[in-house]
Amino acid sequence: MHREPKLERFNESVLSKYQVYNSIFLTLPFDDISKTGSLLPLFQDLCEAGFKENKNPSEIIESFFSKYQDDPSEKDQISLLFRFIQYIERQVVLFDAIEDASFPIVNNMDGRGTLRNVKEEAEAKDKTPELREYLKRFNVRPTLTAHPTQFYPGAVLGIITDLDKAIQKNDLSLIKKLLAQLGKTPFFKKEKPTPYDEAVSLIWYFENVFYQSVSKIYNYIQQNIFEGEDIGNQVINLGFWPGGDRDGNPFVTTEITLKVAQRLRSTILLNYYRDLRALKRRVTFNEVDTIISEMETPLYQSAISKTGKIKMSLEDFKSKLYKIKDIVETKHQGLFVEEINDLINKVNIFGYHFATLDIRQDSGKHAEVLKEILKKQPELLPENYASLSNEEQIETLTKAKGNIDPEIFEDGIAKATLSSIYAMQEIQKKNGENGANRYIISHSEVPQSILEPFAFLKLCGWDKPTVDIIPLFETVPDLKASPDVMETLYQNPVYREHLERRGNKQTIMLGFSDGTKDGGYLMANWSIYQAKEKLTEVSRKYDIKVVFFDGRGGPPARGGGKTHQFYASLGSGIENEEIQLTVQGQTISSNFGTRESCRYNLEQLLSSGVSNEIFREDKNQLTDEDRKTMTDLAGISYKTYTDFKQHEKFIPYLEQMSTLKYYSKTNIGSRPSKRNKSAKLNLDDLRAIPFVGSWSQLKQNVPGFFGVGTALEKFEEAGEFEKVKALYNNSVFFKTLLENSMMSLTKSFFALTAYMEKDKEFGDFWKIIYAEYTRTHAMLLKVTGYNQLMENQPAGKASIEARERIVLPLLTIQQHALRKVQELQEQGKTAEEILEVYEKMVTRSLYGNINASRNSA
DSSP: OOOOOHHHHHIIIIIHHHHHHHHHHHTSOOSSSTTHHHHHHHHHHHHHHHHHTTOOHHHHHHHHHHHHSSSOOHHHHHHHHHHHHHHHHHHHHHHHHHHHHTHHHHSOTTSTTSHHHHHHHHHHTTOHHHHHHHHTTOEEEEEEOSOOOOOOOHHHHHHHHHHHHHHHHTOHHHHHHHHHHHHHSOOOOSSOOOHHHHHHHHHHHIIIIIHHHHHHHHHHIIIIISTTSOOSSOSBOOEEOTTTBOTTOTTOOHHHHHHHHHHHHHHHHHHHHHHHHHHHHHOOOTTHHHHHHHHHHHHHHHHHOSSOOOSSOHHHHHHHHHHHHHHHHHHSTTTTHHHHHHHHHHHHHHTTTSSEEOEEEEHHHHHHHHHHHHHHOGGGSOTTGGGSOHHHHHHHHHHOOOBOOGGGSOTTHHHHHHHHHHHHHHHHHHHOGGGSOEEEEETOOSHHHHHHHHHHHHHBTOSSOOOEEEEEEOSHHHHHHHHHHHHHHHHOHHHHHHHHHTTSEEEEEEEHHHHHHHHOHHHHHHHHHHHHHHHHHHHHHTTOEEEEEEEOOSSGGGTOSSHHHHHHTOOTTSOOSEEEEEEOHHHHHHHHSSHHHHHHHHHHHHHHHHHHHTSOOGGGSOOHHHHHHHHHHHHHHHHHHHHHHTSTTHHHHHHHHSSGGGGGGSOSOSSOSBSSOOSSOOTTTBOHHHHHHHHHHTTOOGGGTTTHHHHHHHHHHTTOHHHHHHHHHHOHHHHHHHHHHHHHHHTOOGGGGGGGGGOTTTHHHHHHHHHHHHHHHHHHHHHHOOSSTTTTOHHHHHHHHHHHHHHHHHHHHHHHHHHHHHHHHHHGGGGHHHHHHHHHHHHHHHHHHHHHHSSOO
16 A cells, blocks of 8 residues: 655645644634734744844834834734734644644554564564563653643643544534634643642543553553463553652642542542443443442542542452453353453553652752751761761661651651651552652762662661662763762662662663753763663673663753664663653653554654664664764763853853743743752753753754764864764664754754844854854764755654744744843833733743744753
């Protein structure tokens, strides 16, 4: 059967439909301002023409009002610009819905990287037995995180879902009604969400998407690769951070942690209840109908119980399901046994916990907790602990025991941290061990960073804690030190005994986001790659199975982009029996927002691990020459980025010329944009989301490319560019790095901020950024041999270009508002009222661009 190229499928199924439905949307009467919808396309055309003529955003807006409005007052101008923002936000929603609806058409659901493709390739290469063995121990764990960079409220998410279905059916009447509903539904959140609000929003994806998609994948593997036999492995696990991630979020309390765990449990039980009700309609046979009737009420009561009381244990639930299956197979010819198997598989995968709620805290906070414990209960630890040698401190922490009551502490970090440990114990009793069995330590630097929370577990009466202690190494120095830190722990008999109880498995988290912020794009990725190699080596030396948990954000600058290509590119020197990664913000909705996209992207991750292990090619092994080239490139890039970061205008530029300070006003997340409350901006304390996001709003995307062009150019100037080309041709890892950097460049648009070139204070600084952009653009084309960026991903490039075109008027308004803010600030108190209006305009303009980018932060 002939299949059109992906780009043609995208143009027909997405772009053409968007043009049709957008024309309907723009004619709907949403507001009191006459012809807003008809004016927006005119404004868009003027923006595109204006930037080509080197006009600045304010000049473009002034020319628009001069050309299409009859001498409007400033109030009328502001009103129309706000209305444009609202229209563009909804255009982005419409494009999202159309792209989601077209996902199975644009993407080949049985093509490369899917399970069907993996199965057929294994059969063709006579490697089905190896594939089965690998799937018995290989796991993928996507962890939804407490970093919501997508602001859609629940009502809008519902409209997107309904639009998706209506577009698939081409139901024009319903589409028109939904577009009208969209136009009248508010987007703006008046208050910041609480961590619990964030959790509820993300649990929606578990309930409505992952629950079905994960079970379909599991069922396919069981039926088509294992021929109906038990796999003996979950294959896919789910992780969850909202409500458990305390790192820099003072609003996460023990009460919220327990509430989120209960919400996860009640949600999965309600899903089981619905499935059981559906099964009851089919399995209407003697004996079976009685068992199902007996299960219904206790399952439902367990789901809705406000106290969390379980009326039917997980073991009892499973036992009854297996009994139903046995009766149906032996007495009723296996009728509807597939539906029974489906529910059994779901229960085995999700248990009563649905997803593992990870607890995370910063190592610096643990040091504070330790001080508080020494004050309140000095008998538990030596009073001179701070002056002990490293070896003595390690011994002290591993021998700690006690039964501390958190209530003896005043409200603060000690009480919060210790009570979270007791909360983990309670969650494990109600949700099962997988409900909360991971404690993550941000900014792990030394063995004590990991052993302090280990000691807290024991000081809370948990002598043999059923918890995995997970260090998070983020900065370039910490990544380099990580192998020595872990070797010290592996050599410690007490910690080693703990690992033996945990199956001789050690999970280690590596942070792409803060790594890039610290060391730049190439150095961060190369440091993580090397750290994984060395951590694998030292773990194998001590017979420990190391599992890497990658802290990734949405964009390439934070470890995003085509992540499955990274996992497929790892060689045998990196342990790869589990793929664990964080998923956040727009990446959740864009990659896992529908059942089709969720299944497709989970299969891509699964197949990347399989490809690396079963179908591994020599290209995944770096030669000594390639390794030296990569090290030198990373070193040059690191120095270039570090020099840039230390430029005297770096922080002032972000503070005065970008949208950085407006992120805290957006009400899109519960966490502060900085880890501390200091008035002065410190880059180390600044979170990766506002840092990367601010560059994205400027359409400069610095973290995704800065230093790359200089590094490549240095090799060219030295007459060694062939070494770079050899690395590109030999290494899928390096190729993926450069191709993801191309995505950052593709989403950049320097004409938007070209006016800054003439700024007295920041003109030279802007020129530095632009010069590196043009340099990287040219060098990437040279090393890849492409004529244009993302030449090998035409459909992806087309999607980016369409979205960038939609938000261009929005960005123009944002830059105009920023310019007005700067002007008005110089006028002082006399302009306070109108200044507030333009600041609100900047804040309101953030949302549409965040959502259109789909992986901007």
